[in-house]
Amino acid sequence: MVNRYYAKISGTGHYVPEKVLNNFDLEKIVDTNDEWIRTRTGMFERRIAAPDQAASDLAYEASLKALESANLRAKDIDLVIVGTISGDHAFPSTACLVSKKLGIKNVPAFDVSAGCPGWIYASNIALQFVENGTSKNVLVIGVEVLTRIVNYEDRNTCVLFGDGAGATIMSRAEPKDISRVIDSDISADGHYSDLLIQPAGGSKMPATEQTVKDKLHTIHMEGNKVFKLAVKSMYSSCDLLLKRNNLDVKSIDWLLTHQANLRIIDALGKKMKIDKDKVIINIEKYANTSAATIPIALDEAIRSGKIRKGDIVLMSSFGAGLTSGSLLIRY
Ligand code: UT7
Numbered sequence: 001m002v003n004r005y006y007a008k009i010s011g012t013g014h015y016v017p018e019k020v021l022n023n024f025d026l027e028k029i030v031d032t033n034d035e036w037i038r039t040r041t042g043m044f045e046r047r048i049a050a051p052d053q054a055a056s057d058l059a060y061e062a063s064l065k066a067l068e069s070a071n072l073r074a075k076d077i078d079l080v081i082v083g084t085i086s087g088d089h090a091f092p093s094t095a096c097l098v099s100k101k102l103g104i105k106n107v108p109a110f111d112v113s114a115g116c117p118g119w120i121y122a123s124n125i126a127l128q129f130v131e132n133g134t135s136k137n138v139l140v141i142g143v144e145v146l147t148r149i150v151n152y153e154d155r156n157t158c159v160l161f162g163d164g165a166g167a168t169i170m171s172r173a174e175p176k177d178i179s180r181v182i183d184s185d186i187s188a189d190g191h192y193s194d195l196l197i198q199p200a201g202g203s204k205m206p207a208t209e210q211t212v213k214d215k216l217h218t219i220h221m222e223g224n225k226v227f228k229l230a231v232k233s234m235y236s237s238c239d240l241l242l243k244r245n246n247l248d249v250k251s252i253d254w255l256l257t258h259q260a261n262l263r264i265i266d267a268l269g270k271k272m273k274i275d276k277d278k279v280i281i282n283i284e285k286y287a288n289t290s291a292a293t294i295p296i297a298l299d300e301a302i303r304s305g306k307i308r309k310g311d312i313v314l315m316s317s318f319g320a321g322l323t324s325g326s327l328l329i330r331y
Contacts (some may be wrong), residue, residue: 007130008179009329010137010171011070012299015061016047016286017186023159032154037159042262046126046162046287049145054088056097057142058165063102065299067165072137073101077169079129079138080109082292083118084142085198085320087111096143098141114257115196117186118142118291119166123327124184129260142291149198153216161219166295178310179331183245184235186325192229196221196320210239226322227287230260231267233324236274241314241328249274254260254307259283259293268316280302283327290319307331 022045023034037043041072049058059082065115067074071261072263080095088223095109114121126138139258143165152158173180200216201207209216234257255274257265262283270280301307309331316326 002190003131003135005131005248006173006177007127007170007181008167008177008182009331010074010172010179011066011068011169012165012167012302013062013065013067014296014299015065015070016150016296017049017053017058019048019050020045021060026159029152030158032155040261040263041160042281043159043287044284047164048147049163052104054095055084055086055143055145055165056088056101057092058098058163059098059141060101062143062165062167063098063168064171065140066067066139070137070169070171072169074104076137077102077104077125077139078107079106079126079135080104080107080110081122081126081138082141082143083114084111084143085113085115085118085147087292094143098101110158114291114323115321116260116290116293117317117323117325119295120184120315120317120325120327121186121323122169122247123168124325125184127181128186130170130172130326134140136172137196139167141165141167142293142295144217144290144292145171149218151215153215154218156223157219158193159220160288162289164289166292166299168295168298178270180329181242181263184327185240186323186324187233187237187271188246188321188323190321195225195322203278227261228266229322230264230318231271232320233260233270233318233322234268234326237324237326240313241326251312251315252278254280254301254313254325255276255310256280256294256297256301256313258319259286259297260288290315293317302331
């Protein structure tokens with residue numbers, strides 16, 4: 001099918017909860033230390049949602065900022081997609097709850113469960129809707145309240161995650177716009193689904209007293225194995241997009257990858273042979289907010305003036321599934 005329109009990112013926003021949990025706070029909770037966390041992950045602080053905040057609350061705040069930056073009103077949005085694995089409920093979707101909070105009615109709204117690349121997957125879907133003319137302004141959100149499903153007795157995982165939301169608006173681009181979504185790629189390999197999993201709470205293992213006692217509703221991860229696959233999968237996704245668009249690494253102004261581990265980001269940058277100054281990193285402030293890492297960092301980089309109009313930005317992520325994907329834009 002021939003695409004009729006181009007798409008662009010017309011607005012961005014993010015929101016993180018006020019409460020900060022730093023490495024020294026974690027030392028008091030579990031057998032860990034600041035030095036291990038910093039050297040092995042690059043993380044220092046992460047944000048924790050207030051007891052009365054759920055994913056839709058964080059997403060709502062981020063969306064207001066994205067709408068403002070796009071100079072649009074909620075009534076201009078004709079599709080809402082939320083990438084999340086820690087939505088308010090198993091159902092209804094968090095996208096429906098965000099729509100309600102924004103006063104958006106009678107437009108499609110749904111969640112995408114793709115682990116950390118949730119926002120990339122959601123953007124990829126939004127792109128199809130804009131390019132084929134079905135939608136003009138899609139609200140695309142990555143949000144997580146992962147700390148609700150973290151086991152604070154497991155030092156292998158509890159130091160890694162934080163809460164936050166990033167929202168973007170993907171709009172139809174006018175012919176005169178220099179901003180464009182250039183291309184996107186998404187992929188998955190379910191053979192690795194056991195490496196990163198919340199075992200209980202679904203139809204396979206419904207909640208019982210025992211599953212709660214055994215902490216099976218929390219994140220279980222084989223970190224080492226995920227690490228290796230992360231570098232491999234993001235590299236092949238980035239490489240595919242560069243080749244498909246006849247670009248070399250030198251044409252990329254910014255590489256913005258999922259913020260899961262500074263060593264993963266460094267390893268990917270090295271493999272791609274990209275200048276270190278072109279790699280956007282904010283992992284020390286928010287740790288791993290899963291589907292929210294990229295839209296939060298994107299918004300920060302735009303607002304700080306790092307990413308400027310016309311810059312080529314390559315974004316890439318990987319996560320539970322295992323899933324992976326990339327989005328290439330001229331901002
Ligand atoms: O968002 C997508 C999914 N997540 C990821 O991308 C995570 C990918 N994986 C990673 O980032 C890394 O594998 C981790 C940060 C999770 C772990 O780093 P690692 O270098 O792979 O450490 P390891 O699991 O091989 O553990 C090394 C040692 C172990 O001790 P022994 O057996 O060598 O005595 C662990 O028990 O480090 C120990 N360890 C800790 N020590 C202090 C593990 N976690 C901690 C901790 N504090 N928090």
